[in-house]
Amino acid sequence: MTPLGGKHKKESRWANFPFAPKKSPFFYGWVILAISIVGTVASIPGQTMGVGVFTDSLLQVLGLTSIQLSIAYALGTIGSSFLLPYGGSLIDRFGSRSMAVYSTLGLGLSVAILGSIDHVTNALFGGRFLFVMATLVLVFLGMRFFGQGLMTMVARVAMGKWFNLRRGLASGIAGIFVAFSFNGSMVVLNYLVQAVGWRMACVILTGIVGVGVSFLSWLFYRDNPEECGLSMDGNISDEKRNAMESRETVIYKDFTRSEALRTLSFWAFSLGPAFNALLTTALFFHLSALAAENGISRDYAYALFIPMPFISVPVNFVGGMLSDRIPMKWLLSTMMLAMFLGTIGMIFMNVVWGQALMVFGFGFSGGLFGTIITVAFPKYFGRAHLGSLAGVNMSIIVFASAIGPVFLSAGEMFLGRFQPTVVLSLLMPVSIFLLSFIVDNPQDRYKNLAESPDSGKA
Numbered sequence: 001m002t003p004l005g006g007k008h009k010k011e012s013r014w015a016n017f018p019f020a021p022k023k024s025p026f027f028y029g030w031v032i033l034a035i036s037i038v039g040t041v042a043s044i045p046g047q048t049m050g051v052g053v054f055t056d057s058l059l060q061v062l063g064l065t066s067i068q069l070s071i072a073y074a075l076g077t078i079g080s081s082f083l084l085p086y087g088g089s090l091i092d093r094f095g096s097r098s099m100a101v102y103s104t105l106g107l108g109l110s111v112a113i114l115g116s117i118d119h120v121t122n123a124l125f126g127g128r129f130l131f132v133m134a135t136l137v138l139v140f141l142g143m144r145f146f147g148q149g150l151m152t153m154v155a156r157v158a159m160g161k162w163f164n165l166r167r168g169l170a171s172g173i174a175g176i177f178v179a180f181s182f183n184g185s186m187v188v189l190n191y192l193v194q195a196v197g198w199r200m201a202c203v204i205l206t207g208i209v210g211v212g213v214s215f216l217s218w219l220f221y222r223d224n225p226e227e228c229g230l231s232m233d234g235n236i237s238d239e240k241r242n243a244m245e246s247r248e249t250v251i252y253k254d255f256t257r258s259e260a261l262r263t264l265s266f267w268a269f270s271l272g273p274a275f276n277a278l279l280t281t282a283l284f285f286h287l288s289a290l291a292a293e294n295g296i297s298r299d300y301a302y303a304l305f306i307p308m309p310f311i312s313v314p315v316n317f318v319g320g321m322l323s324d325r326i327p328m329k330w331l332l333s334t335m336m337l338a339m340f341l342g343t344i345g346m347i348f349m350n351v352v353w354g355q356a357l358m359v360f361g362f363g364f365s366g367g368l369f370g371t372i373i374t375v376a377f378p379k380y381f382g383r384a385h386l387g388s389l390a391g392v393n394m395s396i397i398v399f400a401s402a403i404g405p406v407f408l409s410a411g412e413m414f415l416g417r418f419q420p421t422v423v424l425s426l427l428m429p430v431s432i433f434l435l436s437f438i439v440d441n442p443q444d445r446y447k448n449l450a451e452s453p454d455s456g457k458a
Contacts (some may be wrong), residue, residue, distance in 0.1 A: 013229040018219070028222070029162035033170050035220040036155035039100055041181040042213040044189075045111050045205050046147015049142070049403075051183065053189040054114065057198040061118040062132055067344030072133055074402050077148075081399035083141075084149045085257075088391015091150075092384075096158040101214050103150035108210015110142035115202025121386070149398060152391045154221075160378035161224040162384050164232045165324060166253075171374040173322025176313050178370065183309045208371045211378055224383070252446035254382030260389050265439045268432060269376045270393045272311070272332050274400035275341025275428035276365050280403035283346065283362070290418055292383035294350035304355055308363040315367025323375045331368055332376075336433035338364035343429065346422045373397070380441055409453075 021028035042049040048196050051073065059069055091099045110210035113120060117125075118140060157173075163170045176219070192201045258265045283290070291301035319331055342361025346355030377389050411421025 002343060010042070015222050021222055021225075021228040022230050028228065028230060028233075029166075029170070029225065029234060031220055032158050032162045032222065035100075036158050037174050037177045038213060039104070039400065040155045040178050042104065042209050043107070043147040043151040044182065045209060046107050046143040046145075046149075046279055047182070047185075047285075048148075048150070049186045050147070050183050050189060051143065054198055054202075055194055057193070058114075058117070058136075062121075062136070064132070064136075068133065069136075070405075072136040072141050074406065076142075077144050077398060077402040079137070079141040080144035080368055081395045081402065082207045083145050084153070084395040084398060085388070085391040085455035087150045088153060088230045088389065088394070089257075091154060091157050091390070093385030093387075096161070096407035097153050097218065097221040097223055098216035098220050099150065100154045100158075100221045102215055103146045103154060103245065104209050104214040106142060106146035107151065110139055110146060111202050111209065112142070112206040113301055114139050115206070129215045130327060132329050144398065149394055153387070153394050156374050157180050157344045157386050157390055158221060158223075159374060160390075162232060163377075166233050167375050167378065168320040168323030168325075168371065171323070172317035172322070174374075175316030175320060175367070179309050179316060179367075194234055212293075250443065250447075251382045252443050255380075255442065257388040257392060260381045260385075260442075261392070263379055263380075263442050264435070265376075265442055266389075266393075268394045268439045269328070269372060269380070271330060271375050272336060272432040272436070273369055273393075274396045275432060276335070276369055277397045278400040278404035278406075278407065279339065279343065279428065280362055280366065281401040282408040283358075285405035286408050286418065289412070290346070290349060296350070304352040304359055308359055308366070310402060311360060311363030315364050315371055319368045319371040320375070323379075323410060324370055328372065328376045328379060328442065328457045329374060329439050332439075333436040335365045335368040335372060336429040337416050337435065338362075338368070339429040340426065340433065343426050345424060347371045347419060380443065382443075393398075 021031070024031065055066075055069060058064070059066065062069075064072075088101075117135060119133050121127055121132045125135070159170050159174065160167065189201070192204065196204070225232055246457050255263075287301050288298045293296055323331060338359070338361045342365060343361075345354045345356070345358025345361055349358060373393060377393065378386055381389055408418060408421055411424070412418045415421065
């Protein structure tokens with residue numbers, strides 16, 4: 001009996017316009033990997049580090065306080081988290097190519113409005129506070145939904161559909177470019193704002209994302225290899241394919257969203273990265289205050305994280321390679337152990353060994369983050385409903401990142417210090433670490449059925 005889960009689109013004429021991927025001299029999945037990297041990097045204007053370079057200018061032209069701007073950003077981010085499951089369903093319905101175009105156009109439009117938001121609100125609402133806040137929330141919602149959410153989801157889903165045996169390798173390669181791009185983005189964007197002004201910077205980013213990357217997405221993205229007359233991973237000999245296969249690379253069943261939500265594995269692989277996003281966002285958001293509480297300067301605290309990419313990038317690449325060879329739950333448990341060490345480092349941030357542990361722990365766990373959210377879901381739940389699953393997963397992660405700073409600041413407000421709340425945070429990695437040992441690959445439940453001689457043909 002052949003494994004289940006091969007119900008994907010047949011070859012279509014639209015997939016071969018304006019050129020046929022199967023005529024490529026090499027496996028077209030590598031082109032999908034390249035455009036997925038471009039799409040993820042282009043989402044930076046919708047990421048926190050992209051928005052952050054405009055905050056001073058927004059405060060000045062809108063006359064808002066820092067807390068008011070933070071509230072608008074948090075509300076927009078939370079609103080985005082509620083929309084992302086629907087966005088994931090749209091990817092399943094319309095495909096990666098169409099949704100990549102829509103998401104880049106949406107992010108470009110959102111950035112364009114941001115660049116003239118004071119003019120818009122003054123013209124439409126006379127600059128009245130409530131309307132300014134409402135407009136800002138909607139703009140942030142658009143930037144977070146289309147940028148941080150939809151564009152990165154499209155890239156994840158595309159890689160998940162084009163690679164199976166080499167999915168971890170593809171994720172590792174993408175992680176190298178994305179990590180360095182994300183870490184260097186604040187420097188580049190800050191230079192752009194200083195050179196041409198924040199409004200012109202928004203215009204340039206609108207052109208790059210909304211026009212340039214939108215066109216590239218239409219030109220190069222394809223939803224899956226089957227619609228192009230190709231197969232996952234390309235032309236691999238049967239002998240090499242058998243050598244590369246592991247018990248976790250064969251898909252016996254494509255899980256629907258409701259079916260996946262009823263598995264322990266889905267929640268373990270969603271909450272683990274979500275807790276990581278919650279703690280790292282809280283750490284970076286409150287880094288200056290945490291540094292002051294521990295008697296170290298702001299500049300010194302930020303300088304601590306300069307070497308972090310040199311930890312996360314090799315970990316991401318090696319983790320991607322390992323994900324093709326070992327069960328994903330071991331990478332999840334390792335990620336939680338690293339996150340535990342990073343949190344211990346936060347508690348003892350006033351000493352050198354604590355600082356080193358914090359940077360190493362969060363750098364290591366951050367390196368495994370991309371591999372886990374990219375590889376685990378297609379490997380565990382199949383490809384047919386991958387967009388819907390990625391939508392729920394991203395919704396949980398985005399919501400956690402939105403409440404992370406609030407969680408830490410609430411603890412500081414009620415307890416007078418950050419440290420007690422950081423100690424309480426240790427429960428997050430510990431809980432998922434213990435859970436990781438009992439989760440299994442849901443495909444295993446259908447393996448015996450698929451291999452049974454009495455089960456008939458799939």
